[in-house]
Amino acid sequence: MKILIADDSRVMRQIVIRTLRQAGYDDHDIVEAEDGADALAKVGSESPDLILSDWNMPNMTGIECLQALRAQGSAVPFGFVTSEGSAEMREKAANAGALFLIAKPFTEDTFREHLDGVIA
Amino acid sequence: MTSTDTGQRRRGTDVRPVITDLMDEDTILAVAGDAWISLVGEDEVLVPIPGDLPGDVLSSWVDVVGPWTGSVVLTTGRATAEALSRALLRETAPEVLEVEDVEDAFGEIANVVGGSIKAALPGPSGLSLPQVGHAPLVRNPADVCRVEVLWRGEPLTISVQGALPPLPVPSS
Structure with missing residues (x-):
């Protein structure tokens, strides 16, 4: 399975990758994107099976990326990993077609809770 | 239709919460403790x-813009900030x-x-991208909730501080 991780923070991308491994999802290809625009381009070039995206990013936010993907007809599974964990943001994410929203700070248990059944 | 401005409405909208009406030091400590365990280490x-x-x-700080507007500011020694970065x-x-x-x-x-x-604050609110440098100035000392902690023995402060000046005190 190929997982695209979009976050403008390099250190947070590393932490997400590390947490995926700690949660037991350690046998997957990882592709990194540094903002929503980069993620959108890499969906085209890399054909990921799952996107884990931050919300607040320069150039294009995570929700804008998700909306652009759905507008293009892409149904690629999309989940947020973001510090925006309020009920309002969760509702916005779900309405835009996100499968889940993992709020930072997270643990490997949080990852398992949301990703079991999503990651084969 | 015309309406008379009695000042009542204006005074009503002038009621702006300060951070100590909305949260306390224990909340900040709990939030920061969870972040440390997740990001820095168990x-x-x-x-x-x-x-x-x-x-x-x-x-380093982020701005919150909403019913309460201000910044969440972490301050520590440069060497400690570097140690934190290595830990992450x-x-x-x-x-x-x-x-x-x-x-x-x-x-x-x-x-x-x-x-x-x-x-943990009333919403809806927006959150800025993080910034790093010299901390934003405290605009209203009454609109600050601040905790001081030690990480690996080194001091660090977390200040949740309003970005707006104090409201004027009515003259009568």
């Missing part, structure tokens, strides 16, 4: 003991840290702490 604790910050400090990067930390590495890691801690603080 055994990493923040001890709520004040310490003297060194002369060479670095701050772990085995991927380069031998020599670049300024960008510290800005990225220390900024991300402010982002995570700030996001949790924002979630």
Whole structure:
């Protein structure tokens, strides 16, 4: 399975990758994107099976990326990993077609809770 | 239709909460403690003991804009900010840290702490991207909730501070 991780923070991308491994999802290809625009381009070039995206990013936010993907007809599974964990943001994410929203700070248990059944 | 401005409405909208009406130090400590465990490490604790910050400090912060508007500011010694960055990067930390590495890691801690603080405040609110540098000035000393902690024995402060000046005091 190929997982695209979009976050403008390099250190947070590393932490997400590390947490995926700690949660037991350690046998997957990882592709990194540094903002929503980069993620959108890499969906085209890399054909990921799952996107884990931050919300607040320069150039294009995570929700804008998700909306652009759905507008293009892409149904690629999309989940947020973001510090925006309020009920309002969760509702916005779900309405835009996100499968889940993992709020930072997270643990490997949080990852398992949301990703079991999503990651084969 | 015309209406008469009695001043009642204006006074009504002038009621602006200060941060101490909305949260206390324990909330900030709990939020920061969770962020540390998640980002820095399972055994990493923040001890709520004040310490003297060194002369060479670095701050990272995010702005919250909503019913309460202000910043969530972390401040510590530059060397401690670098140690925090190494702790976050772990085995991927380069031998020599670049300024960008510290800005990225220390900024991300402010982002995570700030996001949790924002979630505990009345909404809807917006959250800015993190910034790193000299802390924004305190505009209203009554609109500040601040905790002082030690991480690995080094002092660090977390200040949740309003961005707006105090409201004028009515003359009568």
